[in-house]
Amino acid sequence: MELCSDQKRGDQHSVGQVGYTLYYWPIPFRGEFVCAVLALAGQDYDEPGFDDVSAVKLLEPDAQPAPFMAPPVLVDHDADLTLAQMPAILRYLAAKHDLMPETAKDAALTDKLVQDANDVLDELTLFGGRSMWTLGEWESFVEERLPRWMAIFEQTLASQNVTAETGYLFRRDTPGLADVTVAILWGVMTSKLDGYAPLLLRHAPQVAGFAQRVLALKPLSRVRKERDARFGDQYCGGQIEASIRDMLARHGI
Amino acid sequence: MELCSDQKRGDQHSVGQVGYTLYYWPIPFRGEFVCAVLALAGQDYDEPGFDDVSAVKLLEPDAQPAPFMAPPVLVDHDADLTLAQMPAILRYLAAKHDLMPETAKDAALTDKLVQDANDVLDELTLFGGRSMWTLGEWESFVEERLPRWMAIFEQTLASQNVTAETGYLFRRDTPGLADVTVAILWGVMTSKLDGYAPLLLRHAPQVAGFAQRVLALKPLSRVRKERDARFGDQYCGGQIEASIRDMLARHGI
Numbered sequence: 355m356e357l358c359s360d361q362k363r364g365d366q367h368s369v370g371q372v373g374y375t376l377y378y379w380p381i382p383f384r385g386e387f388v389c390a391v392l393a394l395a396g397q398d399y400d401e402p403g404f405d406d407v408s409a410v411k412l413l414e415p416d417a418q419p420a421p422f423m424a425p426p427v428l429v430d431h432d433a434d435l436t437l438a439q440m441p442a443i444l445r446y447l448a449a450k451h452d453l454m455p456e457t458a459k460d461a462a463l464t465d466k467l468v469q470d471a472n473d474v475l476d477e478l479t480l481f482g483g484r485s486m487w488t489l490g491e492w493e494s495f496v497e498e499r500l501p502r503w504m505a506i507f508e509q510t511l512a513s514q515n516v517t518a519e520t521g522y523l524f525r526r527d528t529p530g531l532a533d534v535t536v537a538i539l540w541g542v543m544t545s546k547l548d549g550y551a552p553l554l555l556r557h558a559p560q561v562a563g564f565a566q567r568v569l570a571l572k573p574l575s576r577v578r579k580e581r582d583a584r585f586g587d588q589y590c591g592g593q594i595e596a597s598i599r600d601m602l603a604r605h606g607i
Numbered sequence: 608m609e610l611c612s613d614q615k616r617g618d619q620h621s622v623g624q625v626g627y628t629l630y631y632w633p634i635p636f637r638g639e640f641v642c643a644v645l646a647l648a649g650q651d652y653d654e655p656g657f658d659d660v661s662a663v664k665l666l667e668p669d670a671q672p673a674p675f676m677a678p679p680v681l682v683d684h685d686a687d688l689t690l691a692q693m694p695a696i697l698r699y700l701a702a703k704h705d706l707m708p709e710t711a712k713d714a715a716l717t718d719k720l721v722q723d724a725n726d727v728l729d730e731l732t733l734f735g736g737r738s739m740w741t742l743g744e745w746e747s748f749v750e751e752r753l754p755r756w757m758a759i760f761e762q763t764l765a766s767q768n769v770t771a772e773t774g775y776l777f778r779r780d781t782p783g784l785a786d787v788t789v790a791i792l793w794g795v796m797t798s799k800l801d802g803y804a805p806l807l808l809r810h811a812p813q814v815a816g817f818a819q820r821v822l823a824l825k826p827l828s829r830v831r832k833e834r835d836a837r838f839g840d841q842y843c844g845g846q847i848e849a850s851i852r853d854m855l856a857r858h859g860i
Contacts (some may be wrong), residue, residue, distance in 0.1 A: 357796050415755065420716075421762035423726065423755065437713045441694065458686045463673075469692035473676065477771060502668065502676065509674040553824035597689035 355505055372397035377427040378406045381591040382542055382581055384440045384475060385426045393577040395451035424482075430550045441468045448531035455524035455532075464524055464532045467510060471539040475590075478543070483594030492591050492601045496553065505558035507536060509559050518563020533568050541565035544577075546589035549602035627652035630660045635795055635834055637693045638679045643787045644697055646830040648704035677735075694721045699786035708777035708785075716786045717777055720763060724792040727756050728843075731796070736847030745854045752802075756811045761791060761811035768776060771816020772840040786821050793819035795831075797831040799842035802855035 374392060376399050378385030392399050415421035419429075422438030428447075429436050437443050444450055445465065448454045477499060481560050487495075502504055506520065514523050523532035544551040546563050552561045589595055614760050627645060627813030645652050660678055664714050668674035672682075675691030681700075682689050689697050698718065702705045707714050730752060733740065738750075768852035793814050797804040807815045822831055842848055 374803070387754070398743060407809040415758040415762040417763070418762075420766070421759040422719075423723070424714055430760055433712055435715065437715050437719055439722035441717045442722050445698075446711065446715035449714075458702060459686055459698065461702075462688065462690050462695055465698055466675075466690055466692045469695050470676070476729075481729070485738070506674040507678060509668040509671075512669070607776035 368388060372398040372400050373431060375429040376401050376432070377393035377429075378425045379405055379407060379591065380585065381588050382546065383479075384472075384586050386581070387440060387471070387535060387538050388426050388428060388443050388447070389581065390574055390576055391447045391451075391453065391531060392536050393573045394529065394534055394571070395447060395453060396573065397447075397451065397476060420489055428531050436565055441465070441472055444468055444531055444535070453530040453573045455530065460524035463510075463554045464530070466525075467523070467532050468508075468535050470503070470506060473537050474500075474539060479594045479596070480597075483590075483592055483597075486593060486597040487601045489601075489605060492605060500550075500553065501557045504540075504554055504561065507540065507561045508586075511536075515566060516560070518560050518567065522568075529568060529571060534574070536561060537565040537568035537574065539565075541569045543589065547598060548604065549607060553557075553607045625651040625653050628682040628684070629654050630663060630682075630724045631678045632660060632844065633657055633838065634841050635799065635838050636732075636843045637725075639795055639834070640693060640724070640788060640791050641679050641681060641700070642834065643791050643827055644700045644706065645706075645827045647782065647787055647824070648700060648706060648828065650704065652698075654808060672779075694718070694725055697721055697784055697788070698723050704744060706783040706787075708783065716763075717783070720776070720785050721788050723756070723759060724788050727753075730756075731851070732843050732847045732848075736845055736850075738845075739846060739850040742854075742858060743857060744753060744812035748860045749806065753806065757793075757807055757810035757814065759854070760793065760814045761846055764789075764813050764817060769817060771813050771820065782824060787815075787827070789814060790818040790821035790827065792818075794822045796842070799840055800855065802853060802860060804835060806860045 361391075374397060376385060376392070377390055378401065379389070381540070389399075410418060410427070411425060418438035420438065424438070426440055426443060427436060427438045428443045430446075435446075439447060444539075445468070448464075455464055474537070477495065480491075489513075504569070506522075511517070515521060516523055521527075522529045523536070524530065540554055542559070544554050544565075551562070567574060590598075620792060627650060629638060629645070630640055631641070631654065633656075639785075641650075663680070663787070664675075664678060671679075672690065673689040677691070679693055679696060680689060680691045681696045683699075688699075690699060698721070703715075710716060729735070730748065733744075764770065764776070768774060769776055776789070777783065778785075793807055797800045797807050797815070797818075804815070822828060843851075
């Protein structure tokens with residue numbers, strides 16, 4: 355199957371000759387990082403609708419344009435590249451559009467931060483909703499594991515002398531992949547599921563402020579407005595979002 | 608806490624002036640990929656013992672040499688870099704020691720393959736043993752999800768004209784990060800947990816042969832011999848390994 359050739363385009367983001375196509379579900383979760391990096395890079399993209407994403411996901415690997423398990427999948431039309439896996443997509447885009455740090459060491463620390471973000475998304479959703487939250491697991495998560503993740507990000511900012519007010523990660527004066535990743539992870543999570551916001555303020559106050567500062571950058575604030583209008587309060591979607599909201603409502607943090 | 612300064616070195620791999628220190632549990636699981644890449648790159652490293660790994664993992668993030676959640680953690684002494692997250696470590700080492708492909712596109716596909724491997728390890732162990740296998744989950748995994756992962760890797764080889772007998776991924780004549788990743792993932796898994804071997808042969812026969820060919824490369828075969836002698840049949844360790852072995856013994860595949 356060819357992606358993006360004369361297919362129906364459901365709730366696509368834009369029409370016409372664009373450089374990229376992003377296959378992802380209509381929720382502001384893993385795909386949101388890709389949209390934000392594309393926005394910071396000033397790149398247009400289109401987004402096929404749910405049915406097209408679902409159809410290509412369900413194909414046998416040897417019938418897919420490139421074999422993959424799950425969205426997000428990015429097509430770079432000029433490069434003739436179809437790429438799955440959020441961290442691989444982010445790294446590719448960041449390298450191509452000058453959003454990576456200069457040194458190998460800082461690039462590695464950026465990769466590590468993206469992996470951390472990917473892990474947080476997994477843990478928050480019990481690995482894509484493979485099971486639903488129970489009170490015991492919830493308490494252990496919001497009392498131990500999630501605060502530790504928050505502290506890891508807080509300490510990462512501190513190690514780079516980045517605060518809520520000043521600086522960017524690994525590139526000092528210029529926002530890049532690491533900054534977008536932090537901002538989307540914690541900023542979108544705490545705006546869609548605001549029960550998490552006090553926890554972030556307690557364990558990672560600099561991260562909380564930094565995320566808002568980065569999200570206020572013009573290209574990101576524009577894309578957030580569009581997507582907030584499109585998705586409303588939805589976050590990771592499905593039963594697992596309902597399970598998180600249920601825990602937040604009944605047990606809090 | 609400084610890593611590796613005059614600490615006790617339990618079952619360390621070697622003593623003296625080495626370029627790297629690898630913190631990981633004494634099992635041939637995620638850390639095994641790092642060891643194999645270091646071996647292919649001809650780099651010496653030492654490995655602190657269980658107690659040291661455990662001690663540094665349990666520190667508060669702001670007391671760790673670099674904030675992290677879990678091993679593997681690699682220290683590059685010359686670069687003064689402490690780096691967690693297996694895919695970030697592999698990418699850093701591969702870039703430094705000329706194990707990445709030449710083009711941005713092939714580098715991205717290598718990153719994607721490493722992420723796939725990381726996901727397979729997660730799914731195989733129910734995300735680090737967060738729960739134990741039940742018959743229902745086991746059947747769905749070995750009948751659907753795991754065969755699909757195998758088919759994804761098989762198709763990745765096919766797309767590069769790589770077979771059990773000839774070629775390497777994204778670099779044609781020279782083994783690199785992608786090859787090592789495939790070989791360790793499927794080769795070590797099916798040798799330690801040989802109940803999986805027939806499934807791999809059925810769904811990814813080229814991958815099965817390719818993994819053996821890569822593991823037979825001199826630097827890798829040397830390191831595998833050492834580590835097989837050290838770890839025996841152990842794989843991911845702990846209760847989750849017992850749970851996998853129980854499922855393989857009672858229900859098979």
